[in-house]
Amino acid sequence: METKDKIRNLAEELIRTKGYNAFSYADLSAPLKIKNAAIHYHFPSKEVLGASVIEEMVLGFQQLSSSWSDQSEKEQIELFMDIYRNSYEKGMVCLMGSLAPDFETLSPAMQAQIQRMSRVILDWLTACLEQGRTKQVFQFKGEASDRALVLISSLISSLSLSRVQQTDLYSRIRQQLLSDILA
Template identity: 50%
Template sequence: MSETKDKILSMADRLVRTKGFNAFSYKDIAAPLDIKNAAVHYHFPAKSDLGVEVIDQEIEKFSAFTVKWKQLPENEQLAKLVDVFRKHNNQGNICLMGSLATDFETFSPAMQAKVQEMADGIVSWLTNCLEQGRKNKYIHFKGPAQARALIIMSNLQSSLLLSRVMGPAAFRSIADQLLEDLCQK
Protein backbone atom coordinates (compact mmCIF):
# COMPACT_ATOMS: atom_id res chain seq x y z
CA MET A 1 0.00 0.00 0.00
CA SER A 2 1.26 3.51 -0.75
CA GLU A 3 2.25 5.85 2.05
CA THR A 4 -0.46 8.32 1.01
CA LYS A 5 -3.12 5.62 1.04
CA ASP A 6 -1.98 4.49 4.50
CA LYS A 7 -2.21 8.05 5.80
CA ILE A 8 -5.68 8.49 4.28
CA LEU A 9 -6.88 5.27 5.94
CA SER A 10 -5.40 6.25 9.28
CA MET A 11 -7.02 9.70 9.16
CA ALA A 12 -10.36 8.21 8.07
CA ASP A 13 -10.24 5.70 10.92
CA ARG A 14 -9.61 8.51 13.42
CA LEU A 15 -12.41 10.63 11.98
CA VAL A 16 -14.90 7.75 12.07
CA ARG A 17 -14.03 7.13 15.73
CA THR A 18 -14.24 10.79 16.74
CA LYS A 19 -16.88 12.33 14.46
CA GLY A 20 -18.76 9.47 12.82
CA PHE A 21 -18.66 8.24 9.23
CA ASN A 22 -21.25 10.63 7.79
CA ALA A 23 -19.85 13.64 9.68
CA PHE A 24 -16.63 14.05 7.68
CA SER A 25 -15.76 14.71 4.06
CA TYR A 26 -12.75 14.02 1.92
CA LYS A 27 -11.70 17.63 2.63
CA ASP A 28 -11.45 16.70 6.34
CA ILE A 29 -8.96 14.02 5.34
CA ALA A 30 -7.05 15.98 2.70
CA ALA A 31 -6.48 19.23 4.63
CA PRO A 32 -4.56 17.83 7.64
CA LEU A 33 -2.56 15.54 5.37
CA ASP A 34 -1.73 18.51 3.10
CA ILE A 35 -2.95 16.70 0.00
CA LYS A 36 -5.64 17.51 -2.53
CA ASN A 37 -9.14 16.03 -2.35
CA ALA A 38 -8.37 14.44 -5.73
CA ALA A 39 -5.67 12.32 -4.05
CA VAL A 40 -8.26 10.87 -1.69
CA HIS A 41 -10.63 10.25 -4.61
CA TYR A 42 -7.81 8.59 -6.54
CA HIS A 43 -7.37 5.95 -3.84
CA PHE A 44 -11.05 5.77 -2.84
CA PRO A 45 -13.42 6.82 -5.64
CA ALA A 46 -16.46 6.47 -3.36
CA LYS A 47 -16.63 7.14 0.35
CA SER A 48 -18.03 3.63 0.84
CA ASP A 49 -14.79 2.26 -0.70
CA LEU A 50 -12.91 4.11 2.02
CA GLY A 51 -15.28 2.80 4.69
CA VAL A 52 -14.89 -0.81 3.54
CA GLU A 53 -11.11 -0.50 3.62
CA VAL A 54 -11.11 1.03 7.12
CA ILE A 55 -13.29 -1.86 8.33
CA ASP A 56 -11.07 -4.43 6.57
CA GLN A 57 -8.05 -3.03 8.40
CA GLU A 58 -9.89 -3.29 11.72
CA ILE A 59 -10.87 -6.89 10.99
CA GLU A 60 -7.24 -7.70 10.18
CA LYS A 61 -5.98 -6.00 13.37
CA PHE A 62 -8.51 -7.84 15.51
CA SER A 63 -7.61 -11.15 13.90
CA ALA A 64 -3.90 -10.52 14.56
CA PHE A 65 -4.67 -9.68 18.20
CA THR A 66 -6.68 -12.84 18.74
CA VAL A 67 -3.91 -14.98 17.24
CA LYS A 68 -1.46 -13.47 19.77
CA TRP A 69 -3.92 -13.94 22.63
CA LYS A 70 -4.77 -17.56 21.79
CA GLN A 71 -2.11 -19.03 24.10
CA LEU A 72 -3.36 -17.04 27.11
CA PRO A 73 -5.99 -18.26 29.58
CA GLU A 74 -9.43 -16.97 28.59
CA ASN A 75 -9.67 -14.48 31.47
CA GLU A 76 -6.46 -12.87 30.20
CA GLN A 77 -7.78 -12.88 26.63
CA LEU A 78 -10.87 -11.06 27.88
CA ALA A 79 -8.65 -8.55 29.69
CA LYS A 80 -6.73 -7.99 26.43
CA LEU A 81 -10.01 -7.22 24.66
CA VAL A 82 -10.86 -4.71 27.37
CA ASP A 83 -7.37 -3.20 26.95
CA VAL A 84 -8.14 -2.51 23.27
CA PHE A 85 -11.14 -0.48 24.40
CA ARG A 86 -9.06 1.10 27.19
CA LYS A 87 -6.58 2.34 24.58
CA HIS A 88 -9.41 3.93 22.60
CA ASN A 89 -10.75 5.50 25.78
CA ASN A 90 -7.34 7.01 26.49
CA GLN A 91 -7.27 8.43 22.94
CA GLY A 92 -10.78 9.90 23.17
CA ASN A 93 -12.10 7.48 20.53
CA ILE A 94 -15.15 5.29 20.40
CA CYS A 95 -14.96 1.83 18.91
CA LEU A 96 -15.30 1.52 15.15
CA MET A 97 -18.30 -0.81 15.32
CA GLY A 98 -20.12 1.49 17.74
CA SER A 99 -19.43 4.53 15.62
CA LEU A 100 -20.54 2.86 12.40
CA ALA A 101 -23.70 1.46 13.97
CA THR A 102 -25.25 4.92 14.22
CA ASP A 103 -24.98 5.48 10.45
CA PHE A 104 -25.55 1.86 9.40
CA GLU A 105 -28.84 2.43 7.55
CA THR A 106 -27.21 5.06 5.32
CA PHE A 107 -24.39 2.79 4.08
CA SER A 108 -24.09 1.02 0.75
CA PRO A 109 -24.94 -2.69 0.85
CA ALA A 110 -21.22 -3.54 0.56
CA MET A 111 -20.35 -1.39 3.55
CA GLN A 112 -23.29 -2.74 5.57
CA ALA A 113 -22.08 -6.27 4.85
CA LYS A 114 -18.57 -5.36 5.99
CA VAL A 115 -19.85 -3.84 9.27
CA GLN A 116 -21.88 -7.03 9.86
CA GLU A 117 -18.82 -9.17 9.10
CA MET A 118 -16.80 -7.21 11.66
CA ALA A 119 -19.53 -7.45 14.31
CA ASP A 120 -20.11 -11.16 13.71
CA GLY A 121 -16.39 -11.89 13.91
CA ILE A 122 -15.89 -10.05 17.18
CA VAL A 123 -18.99 -11.50 18.84
CA SER A 124 -18.15 -15.00 17.60
CA TRP A 125 -14.60 -14.78 18.98
CA LEU A 126 -15.87 -13.41 22.30
CA THR A 127 -18.58 -16.09 22.54
CA ASN A 128 -15.98 -18.81 22.03
CA CYS A 129 -13.62 -17.20 24.55
CA LEU A 130 -16.41 -17.07 27.14
CA GLU A 131 -17.50 -20.68 26.49
CA GLN A 132 -13.93 -21.96 26.80
CA GLY A 133 -13.25 -19.73 29.80
CA ARG A 134 -16.29 -21.09 31.61
CA LYS A 135 -15.30 -24.64 30.74
CA ASN A 136 -11.75 -24.02 32.02
CA LYS A 137 -13.08 -22.19 35.11
CA TYR A 138 -11.33 -18.89 34.30
CA ILE A 139 -14.57 -17.03 33.57
CA HIS A 140 -17.85 -17.27 35.47
CA PHE A 141 -21.31 -16.18 34.31
CA LYS A 142 -24.84 -17.47 33.98
CA GLY A 143 -26.73 -17.95 30.74
CA PRO A 144 -25.68 -18.49 27.15
CA ALA A 145 -22.18 -17.36 26.14
CA GLN A 146 -23.45 -15.51 23.07
CA ALA A 147 -25.88 -13.44 25.14
CA ARG A 148 -23.05 -12.63 27.56
CA ALA A 149 -20.80 -11.67 24.63
CA LEU A 150 -23.45 -9.24 23.39
CA ILE A 151 -23.80 -7.77 26.88
CA ILE A 152 -20.04 -7.30 27.17
CA MET A 153 -19.75 -5.68 23.75
CA SER A 154 -22.66 -3.33 24.37
CA ASN A 155 -21.18 -2.38 27.75
CA LEU A 156 -17.74 -1.71 26.30
CA GLN A 157 -19.13 0.31 23.41
CA SER A 158 -21.44 2.38 25.58
CA SER A 159 -18.70 2.94 28.16
CA LEU A 160 -16.68 4.77 25.50
CA LEU A 161 -19.69 6.95 24.70
CA LEU A 162 -20.30 7.67 28.38
CA SER A 163 -16.65 8.64 28.78
CA ARG A 164 -17.17 11.45 26.29
CA VAL A 165 -19.80 12.93 28.56
CA MET A 166 -18.72 11.82 32.02
CA GLY A 167 -14.94 11.56 31.59
CA PRO A 168 -12.56 8.60 31.26
CA ALA A 169 -13.37 7.33 34.75
CA ALA A 170 -16.75 6.11 33.45
CA PHE A 171 -14.99 3.67 31.11
CA ARG A 172 -12.59 2.49 33.81
CA SER A 173 -15.43 1.87 36.24
CA ILE A 174 -17.47 -0.16 33.76
CA ALA A 175 -14.51 -2.12 32.37
CA ASP A 176 -13.11 -2.95 35.80
CA GLN A 177 -16.51 -4.10 37.03
CA LEU A 178 -17.07 -6.28 33.95
CA LEU A 179 -13.77 -8.05 34.49
CA GLU A 180 -14.35 -8.44 38.21
CA ASP A 181 -17.82 -9.88 37.68
CA LEU A 182 -16.65 -12.38 35.06
CA CYS A 183 -13.24 -13.37 36.34
CA GLN A 184 -13.65 -13.62 40.10
CA LYS A 185 -13.42 -17.11 41.55
Protein backbone atom coordinates in the same frame (compact mmCIF):
# COMPACT_ATOMS: atom_id res chain seq x y z
CA MET B 1 3.90 5.13 5.67
CA GLU B 2 2.26 5.20 2.24
CA THR B 3 -0.33 7.81 1.30
CA LYS B 4 -3.07 5.18 1.12
CA ASP B 5 -2.38 4.09 4.70
CA LYS B 6 -2.26 7.70 5.91
CA ILE B 7 -5.64 8.37 4.32
CA ARG B 8 -7.17 5.24 5.82
CA ASN B 9 -5.72 5.94 9.27
CA LEU B 10 -7.00 9.52 9.32
CA ALA B 11 -10.40 8.36 8.06
CA GLU B 12 -10.59 5.86 10.93
CA GLU B 13 -9.70 8.58 13.41
CA LEU B 14 -12.37 10.88 11.99
CA ILE B 15 -14.99 8.12 12.05
CA ARG B 16 -14.13 7.36 15.67
CA THR B 17 -14.13 11.01 16.78
CA LYS B 18 -16.67 12.78 14.53
CA GLY B 19 -18.66 9.97 12.89
CA TYR B 20 -18.74 8.60 9.37
CA ASN B 21 -21.34 11.04 8.03
CA ALA B 22 -19.61 14.03 9.63
CA PHE B 23 -16.41 14.08 7.56
CA SER B 24 -15.58 14.65 3.93
CA TYR B 25 -12.57 14.19 1.69
CA ALA B 26 -11.71 17.82 2.45
CA ASP B 27 -11.25 16.81 6.10
CA LEU B 28 -8.66 14.30 4.89
CA SER B 29 -6.87 16.32 2.24
CA ALA B 30 -6.08 19.42 4.34
CA PRO B 31 -4.26 17.73 7.25
CA LEU B 32 -2.47 15.33 4.91
CA LYS B 33 -1.53 18.17 2.56
CA ILE B 34 -2.76 16.30 -0.48
CA LYS B 35 -5.38 17.04 -3.11
CA ASN B 36 -8.81 15.42 -3.11
CA ALA B 37 -7.77 13.77 -6.38
CA ALA B 38 -5.07 11.84 -4.51
CA ILE B 39 -7.71 10.48 -2.13
CA HIS B 40 -9.97 9.54 -5.06
CA TYR B 41 -7.03 7.76 -6.68
CA HIS B 42 -6.75 5.39 -3.70
CA PHE B 43 -10.41 5.40 -2.66
CA PRO B 44 -12.78 6.27 -5.53
CA SER B 45 -15.67 6.83 -3.11
CA LYS B 46 -16.22 7.42 0.57
CA GLU B 47 -17.95 4.03 0.69
CA VAL B 48 -14.81 2.32 -0.61
CA LEU B 49 -12.76 4.20 1.99
CA GLY B 50 -15.16 3.26 4.79
CA ALA B 51 -15.15 -0.39 3.74
CA SER B 52 -11.35 -0.33 3.66
CA VAL B 53 -11.21 1.10 7.19
CA ILE B 54 -13.48 -1.68 8.43
CA GLU B 55 -11.58 -4.39 6.56
CA GLU B 56 -8.26 -3.17 7.99
CA MET B 57 -9.75 -3.19 11.49
CA VAL B 58 -11.10 -6.72 11.07
CA LEU B 59 -7.76 -8.02 9.79
CA GLY B 60 -5.95 -6.24 12.60
CA PHE B 61 -8.30 -7.71 15.20
CA GLN B 62 -7.92 -11.21 13.77
CA GLN B 63 -4.13 -10.94 13.89
CA LEU B 64 -4.16 -9.46 17.37
CA SER B 65 -6.59 -12.00 18.84
CA SER B 66 -4.62 -14.81 17.20
CA SER B 67 -1.48 -13.56 18.91
CA TRP B 68 -3.26 -13.92 22.26
CA SER B 69 -3.90 -17.65 21.85
CA ASP B 70 -1.10 -18.63 24.24
CA GLN B 71 -2.60 -16.47 27.01
CA SER B 72 -5.21 -17.60 29.51
CA GLU B 73 -8.81 -16.74 28.73
CA LYS B 74 -8.78 -14.16 31.54
CA GLU B 75 -5.72 -12.50 30.03
CA GLN B 76 -7.29 -12.61 26.57
CA ILE B 77 -10.42 -10.85 27.83
CA GLU B 78 -8.24 -8.26 29.59
CA LEU B 79 -6.25 -7.71 26.38
CA PHE B 80 -9.51 -7.35 24.49
CA MET B 81 -10.70 -4.78 27.01
CA ASP B 82 -7.39 -2.94 26.61
CA ILE B 83 -8.44 -2.14 23.03
CA TYR B 84 -11.27 -0.11 24.55
CA ARG B 85 -8.98 1.43 27.15
CA ASN B 86 -6.69 2.63 24.34
CA SER B 87 -9.69 4.12 22.57
CA TYR B 88 -10.80 5.85 25.77
CA GLU B 89 -7.32 7.27 26.35
CA LYS B 90 -7.30 8.69 22.79
CA GLY B 91 -10.73 10.25 23.22
CA MET B 92 -12.26 7.93 20.64
CA VAL B 93 -15.18 5.56 20.51
CA CYS B 94 -14.74 2.14 18.96
CA LEU B 95 -15.28 1.77 15.23
CA MET B 96 -18.39 -0.39 15.62
CA GLY B 97 -19.83 2.01 18.19
CA SER B 98 -19.25 4.93 15.87
CA LEU B 99 -20.69 3.29 12.76
CA ALA B 100 -23.74 1.67 14.37
CA PRO B 101 -25.76 4.91 14.76
CA ASP B 102 -25.20 5.67 11.05
CA PHE B 103 -26.01 2.11 9.98
CA GLU B 104 -29.33 2.86 8.24
CA THR B 105 -27.78 5.73 6.26
CA LEU B 106 -24.96 3.59 4.86
CA SER B 107 -24.88 1.63 1.64
CA PRO B 108 -25.72 -2.09 1.70
CA ALA B 109 -22.02 -2.85 1.08
CA MET B 110 -20.96 -0.81 4.12
CA GLN B 111 -23.73 -2.39 6.20
CA ALA B 112 -22.46 -5.84 5.24
CA GLN B 113 -18.92 -4.89 6.28
CA ILE B 114 -20.13 -3.64 9.68
CA GLN B 115 -22.12 -6.83 10.18
CA ARG B 116 -19.03 -8.88 9.32
CA MET B 117 -16.93 -6.90 11.80
CA SER B 118 -19.55 -7.49 14.47
CA ARG B 119 -19.66 -11.24 13.76
CA VAL B 120 -15.87 -11.62 13.84
CA ILE B 121 -15.60 -9.88 17.20
CA LEU B 122 -18.63 -11.58 18.76
CA ASP B 123 -17.58 -15.03 17.52
CA TRP B 124 -14.12 -14.60 19.04
CA LEU B 125 -15.52 -13.24 22.30
CA THR B 126 -18.11 -16.01 22.57
CA ALA B 127 -15.49 -18.71 22.02
CA CYS B 128 -13.14 -17.16 24.58
CA LEU B 129 -15.90 -16.90 27.19
CA GLU B 130 -17.05 -20.47 26.58
CA GLN B 131 -13.49 -21.84 26.80
CA GLY B 132 -12.93 -19.87 29.99
CA ARG B 133 -16.13 -21.21 31.50
CA THR B 134 -15.18 -24.77 30.53
CA LYS B 135 -11.83 -24.29 32.31
CA GLN B 136 -13.63 -22.71 35.28
CA VAL B 137 -11.84 -19.39 34.79
CA PHE B 138 -15.21 -17.72 34.21
CA GLN B 139 -18.60 -18.34 35.66
CA PHE B 140 -21.80 -16.81 34.40
CA LYS B 141 -25.37 -17.85 33.77
CA GLY B 142 -26.77 -18.31 30.31
CA GLU B 143 -25.20 -18.73 26.93
CA ALA B 144 -21.68 -17.50 26.21
CA SER B 145 -23.04 -15.70 23.14
CA ASP B 146 -25.43 -13.72 25.35
CA ARG B 147 -22.63 -12.86 27.78
CA ALA B 148 -20.52 -11.73 24.80
CA LEU B 149 -23.35 -9.40 23.76
CA VAL B 150 -23.55 -7.94 27.27
CA LEU B 151 -19.80 -7.47 27.41
CA ILE B 152 -19.39 -5.85 24.00
CA SER B 153 -22.41 -3.57 24.37
CA SER B 154 -21.16 -2.47 27.78
CA LEU B 155 -17.68 -1.71 26.44
CA ILE B 156 -19.05 0.19 23.46
CA SER B 157 -21.35 2.27 25.64
CA SER B 158 -18.62 2.84 28.24
CA LEU B 159 -16.70 4.89 25.69
CA SER B 160 -19.74 6.92 24.70
CA LEU B 161 -20.78 7.52 28.30
CA SER B 162 -17.25 8.49 29.29
CA ARG B 163 -17.30 11.06 26.50
CA VAL B 164 -20.68 12.46 27.56
CA GLN B 165 -19.95 12.47 31.29
CA GLN B 166 -16.37 13.67 30.72
CA THR B 167 -15.13 11.19 33.27
CA ASP B 168 -13.59 7.72 33.18
CA LEU B 169 -16.65 5.48 33.31
CA TYR B 170 -14.80 2.99 31.10
CA SER B 171 -12.61 1.78 34.02
CA ARG B 172 -15.57 1.31 36.33
CA ILE B 173 -17.53 -0.62 33.72
CA ARG B 174 -14.49 -2.74 32.85
CA GLN B 175 -13.98 -3.67 36.49
CA GLN B 176 -17.64 -4.57 36.91
CA LEU B 177 -17.64 -6.70 33.76
CA LEU B 178 -14.60 -8.63 34.95
CA SER B 179 -16.00 -9.19 38.44
CA ASP B 180 -19.27 -10.43 36.89
CA ILE B 181 -17.55 -13.25 34.99
CA LEU B 182 -14.52 -14.27 37.05
CA ALA B 183 -14.91 -17.51 38.97
